[in-house]
Amino acid sequence: MGYVRGLKCRECNREYPVDPIYVCEFCFGPLEVVYDYKEIKKALKRRIIERREENLWRYKEMLPIDGEPLVGLKSGFTPLVKADNLAAALGVKELYVKDDTVVHPTLSFKDRVVAVALTKAKEFGFDTVACASTGNLAHSVSAQGAKAGFKRFVFVPASLEQSKIIASLVYEPNLVAVEGNYDEVNRLCSEIANKYRWAFVNINIRPFYAEGSKTLGFEIIEQLGWEAPDNVVVPCASGSLLTKVWKAFKEFREIGLIKSLETKVFAAQATGCSPITYAIKHGSDIIKPVRPNTLAKSLAIGNPADGYYASDIVNKTGGYGEDVSDEEIIDGIRLLARTEGIFAETAGGVTVASARKLIQNGKIGRNEKTVICITGNGLKTQEALAGHMVEVHNIKPNMAAFEEIYKKIDTGQ
Numbered sequence: 001m002g003y004v005r006g007l008k009c010r011e012c013n014r015e016y017p018v019d020p021i022y023v024c025e026f027c028f029g030p031l032e033v034v035y036d037y038k039e040i041k042k043a044l045k046r047r048i049i050e051r052r053e054e055n056l057w058r059y060k061e062m063l064p065i066d067g068e069p070l071v072g073l074k075s076g077f078t079p080l081v082k083a084d085n086l087a088a089a090l091g092v093k094e095l096y097v098k099d100d101t102v103v104h105p106t107l108s109f110k111d112r113v114v115a116v117a118l119t120k121a122k123e124f125g126f127d128t129v130a131c132a133s134t135g136n137l138a139h140s141v142s143a144q145g146a147k148a149g150f151k152r153f154v155f156v157p158a159s160l161e162q163s164k165i166i167a168s169l170v171y172e173p174n175l176v177a178v179e180g181n182y183d184e185v186n187r188l189c190s191e192i193a194n195k196y197r198w199a200f201v202n203i204n205i206r207p208f209y210a211e212g213s214k215t216l217g218f219e220i221i222e223q224l225g226w227e228a229p230d231n232v233v234v235p236c237a238s239g240s241l242l243t244k245v246w247k248a249f250k251e252f253r254e255i256g257l258i259k260s261l262e263t264k265v266f267a268a269q270a271t272g273c274s275p276i277t278y279a280i281k282h283g284s285d286i287i288k289p290v291r292p293n294t295l296a297k298s299l300a301i302g303n304p305a306d307g308y309y310a311s312d313i314v315n316k317t318g319g320y321g322e323d324v325s326d327e328e329i330i331d332g333i334r335l336l337a338r339t340e341g342i343f344a345e346t347a348g349g350v351t352v353a354s355a356r357k358l359i360q361n362g363k364i365g366r367n368e369k370t371v372i373c374i375t376g377n378g379l380k381t382q383e384a385l386a387g388h389m390v391e392v393h394n395i396k397p398n399m400a401a402f403e404e405i406y407k408k409i410d411t412g413q
Protein backbone atom coordinates (compact mmCIF):
# COMPACT_ATOMS: atom_id res chain seq x y z
CA MET A 1 0.00 0.00 0.00
CA GLY A 2 1.06 3.55 -0.63
CA TYR A 3 1.24 6.54 1.67
CA VAL A 4 -1.71 8.50 0.27
CA ARG A 5 -4.20 9.67 2.91
CA GLY A 6 -6.77 11.00 0.47
CA LEU A 7 -7.66 14.08 -1.54
CA LYS A 8 -8.11 17.56 -0.13
CA CYS A 9 -9.61 20.78 -1.51
CA ARG A 10 -6.92 23.42 -1.96
CA GLU A 11 -9.41 26.16 -1.07
CA CYS A 12 -11.59 24.91 1.80
CA ASN A 13 -9.51 21.89 2.99
CA ARG A 14 -12.49 19.56 2.81
CA GLU A 15 -11.27 15.95 2.48
CA TYR A 16 -12.25 13.33 -0.09
CA PRO A 17 -11.44 9.65 -0.63
CA VAL A 18 -9.13 8.52 -3.44
CA ASP A 19 -11.42 8.56 -6.50
CA PRO A 20 -11.28 9.83 -10.08
CA ILE A 21 -12.55 13.28 -9.01
CA TYR A 22 -10.92 16.68 -9.30
CA VAL A 23 -13.11 19.49 -7.95
CA CYS A 24 -14.56 20.18 -4.53
CA GLU A 25 -18.33 19.70 -4.45
CA PHE A 26 -18.70 22.62 -2.07
CA CYS A 27 -16.48 25.39 -3.35
CA PHE A 28 -15.33 24.09 -6.78
CA GLY A 29 -11.70 24.37 -5.66
CA PRO A 30 -9.18 21.93 -7.15
CA LEU A 31 -8.41 18.72 -5.26
CA GLU A 32 -4.90 17.73 -4.29
CA VAL A 33 -3.32 14.48 -3.07
CA VAL A 34 -2.39 14.35 0.63
CA TYR A 35 0.29 12.02 1.98
CA ASP A 36 1.30 10.69 5.37
CA TYR A 37 4.64 12.48 5.59
CA LYS A 38 5.41 11.10 9.05
CA GLU A 39 5.36 7.55 7.74
CA ILE A 40 7.24 8.47 4.56
CA LYS A 41 9.92 10.15 6.66
CA LYS A 42 10.51 6.86 8.48
CA ALA A 43 10.63 4.82 5.27
CA LEU A 44 12.47 6.99 2.78
CA LYS A 45 16.16 7.86 3.12
CA ARG A 46 18.68 9.29 0.67
CA ARG A 47 20.62 6.02 0.46
CA ILE A 48 17.45 4.04 -0.29
CA ILE A 49 16.58 6.33 -3.18
CA GLU A 50 20.16 6.31 -4.46
CA ARG A 51 20.19 2.51 -4.73
CA ARG A 52 17.11 2.42 -6.94
CA GLU A 53 16.80 2.33 -10.72
CA GLU A 54 17.29 5.62 -12.53
CA ASN A 55 13.68 6.40 -13.36
CA LEU A 56 10.97 8.59 -11.85
CA TRP A 57 9.63 5.75 -9.70
CA ARG A 58 12.66 5.99 -7.41
CA TYR A 59 10.45 8.46 -5.48
CA LYS A 60 7.38 6.19 -5.54
CA GLU A 61 6.50 6.75 -1.87
CA MET A 62 5.81 10.38 -2.83
CA LEU A 63 3.59 9.43 -5.79
CA PRO A 64 -0.14 8.63 -5.58
CA ILE A 65 -0.20 4.94 -6.45
CA ASP A 66 -1.17 2.00 -4.25
CA GLY A 67 0.53 -0.90 -6.01
CA GLU A 68 3.58 -1.27 -8.20
CA PRO A 69 4.23 1.13 -11.11
CA LEU A 70 3.01 -0.17 -14.46
CA VAL A 71 3.90 2.62 -16.88
CA GLY A 72 6.97 4.76 -17.51
CA LEU A 73 9.48 2.26 -16.15
CA LYS A 74 12.21 4.04 -18.12
CA SER A 75 10.86 7.59 -17.79
CA GLY A 76 12.55 10.35 -15.84
CA PHE A 77 15.95 10.76 -14.21
CA THR A 78 17.03 12.95 -17.10
CA PRO A 79 20.42 14.72 -17.06
CA LEU A 80 21.04 17.82 -14.99
CA VAL A 81 23.65 19.43 -17.23
CA LYS A 82 26.13 21.91 -15.79
CA ALA A 83 25.78 24.58 -18.46
CA ASP A 84 29.10 26.44 -18.28
CA ASN A 85 28.97 27.75 -21.84
CA LEU A 86 25.46 29.11 -21.48
CA ALA A 87 26.39 30.50 -18.05
CA ALA A 88 29.26 32.43 -19.64
CA ALA A 89 26.98 33.74 -22.40
CA LEU A 90 24.42 34.93 -19.85
CA GLY A 91 26.99 36.25 -17.39
CA VAL A 92 26.25 34.02 -14.39
CA LYS A 93 28.53 31.80 -12.37
CA GLU A 94 26.57 28.62 -11.88
CA LEU A 95 23.82 27.46 -14.21
CA TYR A 96 22.23 24.05 -14.79
CA VAL A 97 19.89 22.79 -17.48
CA LYS A 98 17.39 20.17 -16.34
CA ASP A 99 17.21 18.42 -19.68
CA ASP A 100 13.77 16.94 -20.27
CA THR A 101 14.33 16.99 -24.04
CA VAL A 102 15.32 13.35 -23.54
CA VAL A 103 12.56 11.82 -21.41
CA HIS A 104 11.65 8.28 -22.46
CA PRO A 105 9.60 7.59 -24.54
CA THR A 106 8.25 10.81 -26.15
CA LEU A 107 10.88 13.44 -25.36
CA SER A 108 9.03 15.88 -23.13
CA PHE A 109 8.32 16.19 -19.42
CA LYS A 110 4.75 15.03 -20.12
CA ASP A 111 6.04 11.44 -19.97
CA ARG A 112 6.37 11.99 -16.22
CA VAL A 113 2.76 12.99 -15.60
CA VAL A 114 1.42 10.36 -17.97
CA ALA A 115 3.43 7.58 -16.28
CA VAL A 116 1.68 8.37 -13.01
CA ALA A 117 -1.74 9.04 -14.59
CA LEU A 118 -1.86 5.77 -16.52
CA THR A 119 -0.65 3.70 -13.58
CA LYS A 120 -3.44 5.27 -11.53
CA ALA A 121 -5.97 4.78 -14.37
CA LYS A 122 -5.21 1.02 -14.25
CA GLU A 123 -5.68 1.00 -10.48
CA PHE A 124 -9.06 2.70 -10.94
CA GLY A 125 -10.00 0.06 -13.55
CA PHE A 126 -10.34 2.32 -16.61
CA ASP A 127 -9.91 0.79 -20.07
CA THR A 128 -9.79 4.09 -21.99
CA VAL A 129 -7.47 7.03 -21.47
CA ALA A 130 -7.87 10.49 -22.98
CA CYS A 131 -6.49 14.02 -22.83
CA ALA A 132 -6.90 17.59 -23.99
CA SER A 133 -3.47 18.56 -25.28
CA THR A 134 -1.35 21.33 -26.74
CA GLY A 135 0.75 18.58 -28.36
CA ASN A 136 3.20 16.91 -26.03
CA LEU A 137 0.58 15.37 -23.77
CA ALA A 138 -1.08 13.79 -26.81
CA HIS A 139 2.25 12.19 -27.77
CA SER A 140 2.75 10.71 -24.35
CA VAL A 141 -0.82 9.46 -23.85
CA SER A 142 -0.76 7.94 -27.36
CA ALA A 143 2.58 6.20 -26.84
CA GLN A 144 2.45 5.12 -23.22
CA GLY A 145 -1.25 4.25 -23.56
CA ALA A 146 -0.33 1.92 -26.44
CA LYS A 147 2.32 0.17 -24.36
CA ALA A 148 -0.05 -0.19 -21.40
CA GLY A 149 -2.90 -1.54 -23.55
CA PHE A 150 -5.44 1.28 -23.21
CA LYS A 151 -7.93 2.55 -25.77
CA ARG A 152 -6.84 6.15 -26.41
CA PHE A 153 -8.64 9.38 -27.34
CA VAL A 154 -6.51 12.48 -27.76
CA PHE A 155 -7.94 15.93 -28.46
CA VAL A 156 -5.78 18.72 -29.90
CA PRO A 157 -6.33 22.13 -31.50
CA ALA A 158 -6.51 21.63 -35.29
CA SER A 159 -3.97 24.45 -35.74
CA LEU A 160 -1.14 22.39 -34.19
CA GLU A 161 2.14 21.98 -36.09
CA GLN A 162 1.90 19.12 -38.64
CA SER A 163 4.94 17.43 -37.09
CA LYS A 164 3.26 17.43 -33.70
CA ILE A 165 0.15 15.76 -35.16
CA ILE A 166 2.26 13.05 -36.82
CA ALA A 167 4.18 12.41 -33.61
CA SER A 168 0.85 11.36 -32.06
CA LEU A 169 -0.69 9.62 -35.07
CA VAL A 170 2.15 7.16 -35.42
CA TYR A 171 0.95 5.39 -32.24
CA GLU A 172 -2.54 5.09 -33.79
CA PRO A 173 -4.69 6.71 -31.10
CA ASN A 174 -8.12 8.12 -31.91
CA LEU A 175 -6.97 11.66 -32.61
CA VAL A 176 -9.60 14.39 -32.67
CA ALA A 177 -8.48 17.74 -34.11
CA VAL A 178 -10.83 20.41 -32.80
CA GLU A 179 -11.35 23.67 -34.67
CA GLY A 180 -10.57 25.96 -31.79
CA ASN A 181 -7.79 26.89 -29.38
CA TYR A 182 -6.65 24.79 -26.42
CA ASP A 183 -9.09 26.40 -24.02
CA GLU A 184 -11.97 25.41 -26.30
CA VAL A 185 -10.58 21.88 -26.63
CA ASN A 186 -10.38 21.66 -22.85
CA ARG A 187 -13.95 22.87 -22.35
CA LEU A 188 -15.25 20.26 -24.81
CA CYS A 189 -13.21 17.54 -23.08
CA SER A 190 -14.67 18.47 -19.68
CA GLU A 191 -18.14 17.83 -21.12
CA ILE A 192 -17.04 14.52 -22.65
CA ALA A 193 -15.45 13.50 -19.34
CA ASN A 194 -18.82 13.99 -17.62
CA LYS A 195 -20.54 11.63 -20.04
CA TYR A 196 -18.06 8.81 -20.77
CA ARG A 197 -16.24 6.72 -18.20
CA TRP A 198 -12.75 7.51 -19.46
CA ALA A 199 -9.63 8.51 -17.59
CA PHE A 200 -9.02 12.02 -18.93
CA VAL A 201 -5.51 12.35 -17.57
CA ASN A 202 -5.59 16.13 -17.17
CA ILE A 203 -9.27 16.44 -16.25
CA ASN A 204 -10.93 13.84 -13.99
CA ILE A 205 -7.69 12.25 -12.78
CA ARG A 206 -5.74 15.53 -12.80
CA PRO A 207 -4.90 15.46 -9.06
CA PHE A 208 -2.95 12.21 -9.62
CA TYR A 209 -1.53 13.14 -13.03
CA ALA A 210 -0.16 16.45 -11.75
CA GLU A 211 1.81 14.73 -8.99
CA GLY A 212 4.04 13.20 -11.68
CA SER A 213 5.55 16.65 -12.26
CA LYS A 214 7.06 16.58 -8.78
CA THR A 215 9.63 14.07 -9.98
CA LEU A 216 11.33 16.83 -11.96
CA GLY A 217 11.79 18.75 -8.72
CA PHE A 218 12.93 15.70 -6.74
CA GLU A 219 15.55 14.95 -9.38
CA ILE A 220 16.91 18.51 -9.38
CA ILE A 221 17.56 18.29 -5.65
CA GLU A 222 19.07 14.81 -5.74
CA GLN A 223 21.26 15.67 -8.74
CA LEU A 224 22.54 18.84 -7.06
CA GLY A 225 23.80 16.57 -4.27
CA TRP A 226 20.72 16.82 -2.03
CA GLU A 227 20.55 20.58 -2.11
CA ALA A 228 17.97 23.03 -3.40
CA PRO A 229 19.12 25.66 -5.93
CA ASP A 230 18.94 29.42 -5.26
CA ASN A 231 16.68 29.88 -8.29
CA VAL A 232 14.59 27.70 -10.56
CA VAL A 233 13.05 28.92 -13.83
CA VAL A 234 9.95 27.01 -14.97
CA PRO A 235 7.93 27.44 -18.19
CA CYS A 236 4.19 27.77 -17.58
CA ALA A 237 1.19 26.64 -19.59
CA SER A 238 -1.51 25.77 -17.01
CA GLY A 239 1.01 26.56 -14.25
CA SER A 240 0.82 23.03 -12.86
CA LEU A 241 4.48 22.10 -13.40
CA LEU A 242 5.65 25.18 -11.50
CA THR A 243 3.43 24.44 -8.51
CA LYS A 244 4.62 20.83 -8.41
CA VAL A 245 8.34 21.62 -8.65
CA TRP A 246 7.83 23.79 -5.60
CA LYS A 247 5.73 21.12 -3.87
CA ALA A 248 8.55 18.62 -4.50
CA PHE A 249 11.13 20.93 -2.89
CA LYS A 250 8.88 21.47 0.13
CA GLU A 251 8.20 17.75 0.51
CA PHE A 252 11.91 16.92 0.53
CA ARG A 253 12.36 19.41 3.33
CA GLU A 254 9.30 18.04 5.13
CA ILE A 255 10.67 14.48 5.17
CA GLY A 256 14.16 15.67 6.05
CA LEU A 257 15.98 14.88 2.80
CA ILE A 258 17.19 18.51 2.65
CA LYS A 259 17.86 20.83 5.56
CA SER A 260 17.10 24.25 4.17
CA LEU A 261 14.97 25.62 1.37
CA GLU A 262 15.34 29.19 0.17
CA THR A 263 14.74 28.73 -3.53
CA LYS A 264 13.16 31.55 -5.51
CA VAL A 265 10.75 30.27 -8.17
CA PHE A 266 10.53 32.08 -11.53
CA ALA A 267 7.81 31.72 -14.19
CA ALA A 268 8.53 31.89 -17.93
CA GLN A 269 5.90 32.51 -20.61
CA ALA A 270 5.56 33.72 -24.19
CA THR A 271 4.37 37.32 -24.39
CA GLY A 272 1.66 36.12 -26.81
CA CYS A 273 0.20 34.02 -23.98
CA SER A 274 1.31 35.44 -20.67
CA PRO A 275 -1.62 35.55 -18.23
CA ILE A 276 0.57 34.29 -15.36
CA THR A 277 3.61 36.54 -15.81
CA TYR A 278 1.27 39.48 -16.48
CA ALA A 279 -0.36 38.99 -13.07
CA ILE A 280 3.04 38.64 -11.38
CA LYS A 281 4.42 41.78 -13.01
CA HIS A 282 1.31 43.80 -12.18
CA GLY A 283 1.01 42.54 -8.61
CA SER A 284 -2.47 41.22 -9.34
CA ASP A 285 -4.26 38.32 -7.62
CA ILE A 286 -6.43 37.73 -10.65
CA ILE A 287 -5.35 35.75 -13.69
CA LYS A 288 -6.99 37.45 -16.67
CA PRO A 289 -7.62 34.93 -19.48
CA VAL A 290 -6.11 35.78 -22.88
CA ARG A 291 -6.48 34.56 -26.45
CA PRO A 292 -3.10 32.94 -27.21
CA ASN A 293 -1.04 34.15 -30.15
CA THR A 294 2.44 32.66 -29.95
CA LEU A 295 4.89 30.35 -31.63
CA ALA A 296 5.17 28.43 -28.35
CA LYS A 297 2.06 26.34 -28.90
CA SER A 298 2.89 23.84 -26.16
CA LEU A 299 2.51 26.70 -23.64
CA ALA A 300 -0.53 28.29 -25.29
CA ILE A 301 -3.12 28.01 -22.53
CA GLY A 302 -5.00 31.30 -22.27
CA ASN A 303 -6.99 30.39 -19.16
CA PRO A 304 -4.50 28.53 -16.94
CA ALA A 305 -6.11 26.24 -14.33
CA ASP A 306 -3.22 26.61 -11.87
CA GLY A 307 -2.29 30.17 -12.79
CA TYR A 308 -3.31 31.66 -9.47
CA TYR A 309 -1.38 29.07 -7.45
CA ALA A 310 1.69 29.45 -9.68
CA SER A 311 1.82 33.24 -9.34
CA ASP A 312 1.25 32.93 -5.59
CA ILE A 313 4.30 30.64 -5.24
CA VAL A 314 6.43 32.97 -7.37
CA ASN A 315 5.45 35.92 -5.17
CA LYS A 316 5.87 34.12 -1.86
CA THR A 317 9.32 32.73 -2.70
CA GLY A 318 10.62 36.11 -3.89
CA GLY A 319 10.85 35.05 -7.54
CA TYR A 320 9.47 36.87 -10.55
CA GLY A 321 7.95 36.27 -13.98
CA GLU A 322 9.22 37.13 -17.45
CA ASP A 323 7.80 36.73 -20.91
CA VAL A 324 9.40 36.86 -24.33
CA SER A 325 8.48 37.56 -27.95
CA ASP A 326 8.48 34.96 -30.73
CA GLU A 327 11.77 36.38 -31.96
CA GLU A 328 13.33 36.03 -28.52
CA ILE A 329 12.03 32.44 -28.33
CA ILE A 330 13.89 31.55 -31.55
CA ASP A 331 17.02 33.29 -30.22
CA GLY A 332 16.67 31.28 -27.00
CA ILE A 333 16.47 27.97 -28.86
CA ARG A 334 19.53 28.88 -30.95
CA LEU A 335 21.52 30.07 -27.95
CA LEU A 336 20.93 26.85 -26.03
CA ALA A 337 21.81 24.76 -29.08
CA ARG A 338 25.04 26.55 -29.94
CA THR A 339 26.30 26.83 -26.37
CA GLU A 340 25.21 23.53 -24.81
CA GLY A 341 24.39 21.29 -27.78
CA ILE A 342 20.80 20.84 -26.60
CA PHE A 343 17.94 21.24 -29.07
CA ALA A 344 14.83 22.39 -27.25
CA GLU A 345 11.34 22.98 -28.55
CA THR A 346 9.73 26.41 -28.43
CA ALA A 347 8.93 26.07 -24.70
CA GLY A 348 12.69 25.69 -24.08
CA GLY A 349 13.29 28.87 -26.07
CA VAL A 350 10.81 30.61 -23.77
CA THR A 351 12.70 29.41 -20.69
CA VAL A 352 16.18 30.35 -21.92
CA ALA A 353 15.11 33.78 -23.19
CA SER A 354 13.15 34.50 -20.01
CA ALA A 355 16.12 33.45 -17.87
CA ARG A 356 18.32 35.82 -19.87
CA LYS A 357 15.94 38.71 -19.14
CA LEU A 358 15.71 37.80 -15.46
CA ILE A 359 19.51 37.87 -15.23
CA GLN A 360 19.75 41.14 -17.16
CA ASN A 361 17.22 42.89 -14.96
CA GLY A 362 18.86 41.62 -11.78
CA LYS A 363 16.03 39.39 -10.59
CA ILE A 364 18.40 36.44 -10.78
CA GLY A 365 21.75 37.10 -9.10
CA ARG A 366 24.93 36.52 -11.06
CA ASN A 367 26.63 34.65 -8.22
CA GLU A 368 23.71 32.38 -7.43
CA LYS A 369 22.99 28.79 -8.39
CA THR A 370 20.23 28.63 -10.99
CA VAL A 371 18.43 25.71 -12.64
CA ILE A 372 16.41 26.23 -15.82
CA CYS A 373 13.84 23.59 -16.80
CA ILE A 374 13.98 22.62 -20.47
CA THR A 375 10.84 20.60 -20.96
CA GLY A 376 10.58 19.39 -24.57
CA ASN A 377 12.62 18.33 -27.60
CA GLY A 378 13.26 20.60 -30.58
CA LEU A 379 12.83 17.83 -33.14
CA LYS A 380 9.10 18.16 -32.41
CA THR A 381 8.77 21.78 -33.53
CA GLN A 382 11.25 22.18 -36.38
CA GLU A 383 8.79 24.31 -38.39
CA ALA A 384 9.24 27.09 -35.85
CA LEU A 385 12.85 27.52 -36.96
CA ALA A 386 12.26 27.69 -40.72
CA GLY A 387 14.05 30.74 -42.10
CA HIS A 388 16.07 31.30 -38.91
CA MET A 389 18.99 28.93 -39.43
CA VAL A 390 22.58 29.47 -40.52
CA GLU A 391 23.08 28.82 -44.24
CA VAL A 392 23.61 25.45 -45.92
CA HIS A 393 26.68 25.27 -48.17
CA ASN A 394 25.56 23.62 -51.42
CA ILE A 395 28.37 22.32 -53.63
CA LYS A 396 29.16 19.97 -56.52
CA PRO A 397 30.97 16.74 -55.45
CA ASN A 398 34.54 17.89 -56.15
CA MET A 399 37.48 19.36 -54.24
CA ALA A 400 37.59 22.64 -56.15
CA ALA A 401 33.97 23.30 -55.30
CA PHE A 402 34.67 22.66 -51.63
CA GLU A 403 37.70 24.94 -51.56
CA GLU A 404 35.74 27.66 -53.29
CA ILE A 405 33.21 27.81 -50.46
CA TYR A 406 35.76 27.04 -47.73
CA LYS A 407 37.54 30.34 -48.51
CA LYS A 408 34.35 32.19 -47.68
CA ILE A 409 33.59 30.41 -44.42
CA ASP A 410 34.46 32.27 -41.28
CA THR A 411 35.23 29.48 -38.82
CA GLY A 412 35.62 31.96 -36.04
CA GLN A 413 39.03 30.55 -35.06
Ligand SMILES: *Cc1c(COP(=O)(O)O)cnc(C)c1O
Nearest residue numbers: 136237238239240241347375376
Ligand atom coordinates in the same frame (compact mmCIF):
# COMPACT_ATOMS: atom_id res chain seq x y z
C1 LIG B 1 2.87 21.04 -20.87
C2 LIG B 1 4.19 21.67 -21.00
C3 LIG B 1 4.72 22.58 -20.06
C4 LIG B 1 4.02 23.13 -18.83
O1 LIG B 1 2.80 22.73 -18.57
P1 LIG B 1 1.91 23.14 -17.29
O2 LIG B 1 0.54 23.05 -17.85
O3 LIG B 1 2.29 24.53 -16.89
O4 LIG B 1 2.18 22.13 -16.26
C5 LIG B 1 6.00 23.03 -20.25
N1 LIG B 1 6.73 22.65 -21.31
C6 LIG B 1 6.27 21.79 -22.23
C7 LIG B 1 7.15 21.44 -23.37
C8 LIG B 1 5.00 21.26 -22.12
O5 LIG B 1 4.56 20.41 -23.04
Ligand SMILES: [Zn+2]
Nearest residue numbers: 009012024027
Ligand atom coordinates in the same frame (compact mmCIF):
# COMPACT_ATOMS: atom_id res chain seq x y z
ZN1 LIG C 1 -13.52 23.21 -1.33
